[in-house]
Amino acid sequence: MHSWATLAVALLANGVAAQNMLRFACSQLVVDRIDPLVNPGVRYTPHLHQIVGGNSFNLTMDISKHDLAAQSSCTSCTFNEDLSNYWTAVMFFKAKNGTYKRVPQVGNGGPQGQLVNNGGLDVYYIPSGKVTAFKQGFRMLAGNAANTDNSKVSKGNICHRCWTSTNDNTFVGGAPCSGSDTVDIPQDTKCKMIRQTIIFPACWDGKNLDSPDHKSHVTYSGSGASGGGSCPSTHPVKLPQVMYELMWNVSSFMDKSIWPDSGPALMYSMNLGGAAAHGDYVFGWKGDSLQKAMDKNCNLNKDCPAAGLTAQTPAKYNACNIKQQAPETVDGWLKALPMGEMAIKA
Numbered sequence: 001m002h003s004w005a006t007l008a009v010a011l012l013a014n015g016v017a018a019q020n021m022l023r024f025a026c027s028q029l030v031v032d033r034i035d036p037l038v039n040p041g042v043r044y045t046p047h048l049h050q051i052v053g054g055n056s057f058n059l060t061m062d063i064s065k066h067d068l069a070a071q072s073s074c075t076s077c078t079f080n081e082d083l084s085n086y087w088t089a090v091m092f093f094k095a096k097n098g099t100y101k102r103v104p105q106v107g108n109g110g111p112q113g114q115l116v117n118n119g120g121l122d123v124y125y126i127p128s129g130k131v132t133a134f135k136q137g138f139r140m141l142a143g144n145a146a147n148t149d150n151s152k153v154s155k156g157n158i159c160h161r162c163w164t165s166t167n168d169n170t171f172v173g174g175a176p177c178s179g180s181d182t183v184d185i186p187q188d189t190k191c192k193m194i195r196q197t198i199i200f201p202a203c204w205d206g207k208n209l210d211s212p213d214h215k216s217h218v219t220y221s222g223s224g225a226s227g228g229g230s231c232p233s234t235h236p237v238k239l240p241q242v243m244y245e246l247m248w249n250v251s252s253f254m255d256k257s258i259w260p261d262s263g264p265a266l267m268y269s270m271n272l273g274g275a276a277a278h279g280d281y282v283f284g285w286k287g288d289s290l291q292k293a294m295d296k297n298c299n300l301n302k303d304c305p306a307a308g309l310t311a312q313t314p315a316k317y318n319a320c321n322i323k324q325q326a327p328e329t330v331d332g333w334l335k336a337l338p339m340g341e342m343a344i345k346a
């Protein structure tokens with residue numbers, strides 16, 4: 001089944017006209033233990049992140065001082081005009097012998113055409129009706145990195161899917177965060193890839209670019225990838241709905257004989273499961289290019305002259321990388337998760 005068709009059917013089933021949306025690839029900018037949103041200025045933050053987007057990503061990114069579009073000279077995401085940063089936790093596999101390995105990330109192509117990623121993730125901006133694009137300095141957080149209670153997570157907004165195909169061009173399942181999708185990370189040797197979806201709130205208070213918990217200036221108005229429902233009076237401004245799509249390629253870890261005797265084989269870098277999945281967003285599109293892209297119905301990852309959007313080749317966005325600000329080994333078999341002390345190779 002065609003993923004866009006499924007989404008369109010889901011949208012039509014809700015009585016909402018299907019709309020174009022941006023859906024594009026972002027390659028890995030860096031995998032690093034810093035977090036300018038939640039732990040500004042801190043090197044070796046409590047857990048490891050993977051970051052995509054503009055190369056001005058840094059330890060601190062103050063709202064008033066850090067202009068992502070002006071300070072970045074390249075982006076690891078498809079559109080030249082998008083210097084935003086997008087980041088999430090990283091998935092690890094734990095082997096029977098107690099060592100850990102970072103799970104590789106791939107793009108999710110599907111029938112809309114392959115999205116070529118070197119690591120990283122895919123980003124969506126889903127409009128529903130007339131939307132107001134984010135303002136310079138805007139940032140937000142979805143999910144809670146310390147949560148261990150599945151019931152506190154809306155499975156309609158942050159979820160996992162066991163992908164039984166090895167091929168990223170074979171679509172598996174229905175609309176994002178529907179059907180048998182789970183809050184937990186599936187722990188099943190049948191999974192070749194695990195798709196993680198993080199859907200952000202689409203309603204804004206219209207005033208604050210951020211809030212102390214990085215969440216209360218925005219709110220959800222529904223679930224799933226429909227672009228959100230109508231906004232409440234506390235958060236009246238309808239935003240484009242941001243969605244991250246991550247494909248964790250677990251296929252090289254699915255031999256049960258190397259799984260731990262007890263406890264999960266797959267976990268996030270907080271040493272927690274899917275209940276702690278989270279996504280961080282710092283807006284950094286040039287000028288009003290995102291507003292124009294929404295108003296002009298720009299679609300998928302294609303050039304959109306009406307809004308001045310230009311897509312880079314995969315070779316170009318793959319080449320945009322930065323060095324770790326908290327240098328440590330994050331790949332290969334590790335003696336422990338990169339938490340606290342610097343990680344050491346096994």
Ligand SMILES: *[C@@H]1O[C@H](CO)[C@@H](O)[C@H](O)[C@H]1NC(C)=O
Binds near residue numbers: 057
């Ligand atoms: C990060 O910030 C420091 C201090 O302001 C600066 O020297 C450095 O060039 C910045 N790095 C990047 C990648 O922009």
Ligand SMILES: *[C@@H]1O[C@H](CO)[C@@H](O)[C@H](O)[C@H]1NC(C)=O
Binds near residue numbers: 095096097099333
């Ligand atoms: C631990 O287990 C993994 C998976 O079986 C293996 O590749 C790795 O070499 C082992 N490491 C050590 C130190 O035994």
Ligand SMILES: *[C@@H]1O[C@H](CO)[C@@H](O)[C@H](O)[C@H]1NC(C)=O
Binds near residue numbers: 106166
């Ligand atoms: C996933 O990993 C396997 C094993 O390393 C590899 O053969 C396969 O090509 C990868 N899949 C994708 C879509 O990159």
